[in-house]
Amino acid sequence: MTYIGAEEIISPLGQNIQENFLAVCENRSGISLVPKVGFNNEDLHLAKMTSLTAEKKFEFLLVDMLENISVQIDPSVISSTKTLIILSSTKGDLDRDISNPFDPAVGALVKHFNLKNQPIIVSNACISGVLAINAANNFIKAGFYDHIIVIGCDVISDFVLYGFQSLFAVSALPCLPFDKNRSGITLGEGCSAVVVSNTKEIFKNLPxxxxxxxxxxxxxxxxxxxxxxxxxxxxxxxxxxxxxxxxxxxxxxxxxxxxxxxxxxxxxxxxxxxxxxxxxxxxxxxxxxxxxxxxxxxxxxxxxxxxxxxxxxxxxxxxxxxxxxxxxxxxxxxxxxxxxxxxxxxxxxxxxxxxxxxxx
Amino acid sequence: MSFITACCQISEEACAVNGNVIVRKDEQSADSWFKQLYKELALDYPKFYKMDMLAQAGFLASEFIKKAFPELVSSYADDEIALLFANSESSSDTDIRFKESFQKRKSPSPSLFVYTLPNIVLGELAIRNKFYGENMFAVFPKFAPEFFLQYGSVMLATGSKAVLAGWLNILKGKVEVSVFLIEENKADGLPFNKENIIKCVGLADQA
Known part of the structure; x- marks a missing residue:
């Protein structure tokens, strides 16, 4: 059997899963009107983390996320030779280096946590996260690894926002999924992770x-x-x-x-x-x-x-x-x-x- | 047991199928290298000209494999061929062009933006061949033969009957393209192992 647990989220709604789940239970949204961010300087709705201003924000999110995860599982799992990290991301840290959007942040993560296996980056558009979790399950069932930490992370950039604007795919209002008056997406940013494992005992809470x-x-x-x-x-x-x-x-x-x-x-x-x-x-x-x-x-x-x-x-x-x-x-x-x-x-x-x- | 039954490599100067060079770049030609290859295939698929270079690379290499094995697509059900691609440059070549469209030309180009994801090449191959099967695009700092071996095996063990795999790096004129086909129970190929993946991709120095 494959287990999944230790779910975590860092988003505009909170720095950990408890804060985020409390917010959604209260039906609070992380979306707000952000002044002058559009291509024509228009105000747009975004689910933006206002605390994220550092140049290395993508890297910092990954590190914070793995810190969050380490308290939810047996901490020795993270640097085990039988553990793999799969990162799910479309654009990585594109603002830092457009020709090399993943390496600097992932390299820093490997060093910081002394990871034993080179992380795999799944970059398959908006299915990346689900695909990465499925890949984790497949890798574990095939016996290649015992534990896989799947981290999904993307940050808002002018690049992606202007791109969706050029497709006329950005909603003027906070997005209205499945509603009659829906008119497009609202971009968001954040980081989330789950741990996939063949060992139930590594999880502090029941997976x-x-x-x-x-x-x-x-x-x-x-x-x-x-x-x-x-x-x-x-x-x-x-x-x-x-x-x-x-x-x-x-x-x-x-x-x-x-x-x-x-x-x-x-x-x-x-x-x-x-x-x-x-x-x-x-x-x-x-x-x-x-x-x-x-x-x-x-x-x-x-x-x-x-x-x-x-x-x-x-x-x-x-x-x-x-x-x-x-x-x-x-x-x-x-x-x-x-x-x-x-x-x-x-x-x-x-x-x-x-x-x-x-x-x- | 599974085998690599076909491979196509495209560099900046030449295109080889199963190790034999079939086209060399004509430096005198007015056509770009990829256009020369497209003409060599003698296809009627105008959509090719709309694609970015990453998608064109995957398209060309897979078409050369199909030319060598015309029965390839028809011998499998429409969801039995999985697509397993990776690179180290993501979609950077087109990302740079899209960034220029809004920074220098002050007009973000939607036709460039839709190619700013590396997996779009998988979509193009799916459309061209009516492939409804599994998709995976991954990014690595350098060529990762172990990943192709592991995830190719996973795909074959979880319902796919064949895997069309590719290592496609396109950035600022660099062309490092290899597409190979992995099939089960075909004795006329190379055993699907790390050594043969490296051989097919031709990047022994990186692996």
Whole structure:
């Protein structure tokens, strides 16, 4: 069995998982209006960490995250020869060195914690986080490592913000995932981590079970979601079949829900095709914004806390159905027995990924 | 047991399939090196010209492999060929161009921005070949044969029947491209091991 635990988050909502989960339980958002950040000096909504000003902010986030993790597990695991770090990130520390966005920060992390194995950087657009957790599971099952710490991290840059603005994909309001009035993403930044292991005893709190996950491509368009949700449909179907799980065993879906018109429509279409439209679902983008490479890890971490607390967290920003296929979107927090959760992600390059978490 | 059954390497001067040079760069040509290679393939795929160099690199190398093995795509179901790519330069070549579009030309280019992720090449290969299978793009400080060996094996053990793998570095004129195919139970290839991965990618000095 593969275990997953020691979930952690650093975001505008807090410096650790407790602060972050408390904030989402209170339905507080990390999104605020930031003056003059847009390409034309316009004010834009961002989930920005105002405390992050250092030149080496990406590196500092990674180091702080691993410090947070070290108190949640047997601390000797971090520098073990059987431990690997997988970093999930789209742009790394691009502002520090555009030709070399990952090495300086990752090198510093290796040195600081005396890591024995060269970290792997998964850079696969917005599915990076889910893909990295799935890769961790696969590596452990194959016996290559005993423990893998998956860290997802991306920081806001002019580069990424202007890019999404050039695609007319940035929402004027805080993003409204799956809502009728949604009009694009709100960018976010932060860092999140989970520990994946074959050993239950390394965790200070009881871990959950990580079931094998999969990925699938839409084979349709590099920047537009498939109209039929083909890749998302295929990865979810593969994941539930590989684990002999049926749709009615899934208690909750942590969806991707970026709040662009086409992405959310694509997800609704895929869930409808899978007969999953009735399963309670949320998007966490209304709390954290879209944190790109960090999103899959962060949303998995929140899902784990939801399971531990048997509490379904509402999808912030949603009030009126806005997809052609209806979904069961959580409109308020409510106690709920959450034993099995499906986490999905979709991204540029037509990629989609999914994973399943189950209580022990 | 799995085998490397085909490989294509492209450098700044030459393109080789299974170790045999099939095209050398014509320095006199008005066409860019990648355009020369595209013409050599004699394909009708105008989308090629919209791609950035990283995507073009993966496209060209995979098409040369398909030319050598025309039955490649049709002999597998549409989700059985996994894509496993990595490099050390991420999408930096296009990242620099996109940054110039908003810093120097004061107009962020959406057509460049969509290529500022290294995995876009996987999307292009999926679209071209109708591949609905597994995707993985990873970044390393230097060529990492162990990763291809480990994760290639993982992909073959978790449902994929073949893996199209690639090491693609494109930055400021540097061209370091190798794409290779890993298949199961095909006796006519090189055993899929670290030594043969290094041989296929041709970067023994880095590994």
């Amino acid at each position: 959950l079970e990580l079931l094998s996950g999969t990925s699938a491509n839409d084979a349709n368009h590099i920047s537009g979601p498939s109209r039929t949700g083909e890749g998302l449909y295929r990865t979810i179907q593969k994941t539930i079949r590989q684990n002999n799980i049926s749709a009615d065993e899934i208690d909750f879906i942590s969806a991707h829900g970026t709040a662009t018109i086409f992405n959310d429509e694509m997800e609704a279409t895929a869930f409808d095709r899978l007969n999953m439209a009735n399963i309670p679902l949320n998007s966490m983008k209304g709390y954290f914004g879209h944190t790109l490479g960090a999103a899959g890890v962060m949303e998995t971490a929140i899902s784990m806390r939801m399971m531990r607390n048997n509490l379904l967290i509402k999808s912030l920003g949603y009030s009126e159905a806005g997809t052609s296929k209806s979904l069961n979107i959580a409109t308020e927090n409510r106690p709920s027995e959450l034993n099995t959760i499906l986490k999905t992600a979709s991204g540029f390059g037509g990629c989609n990924a999914s994973l399943l978490l189950r209580k022990l």
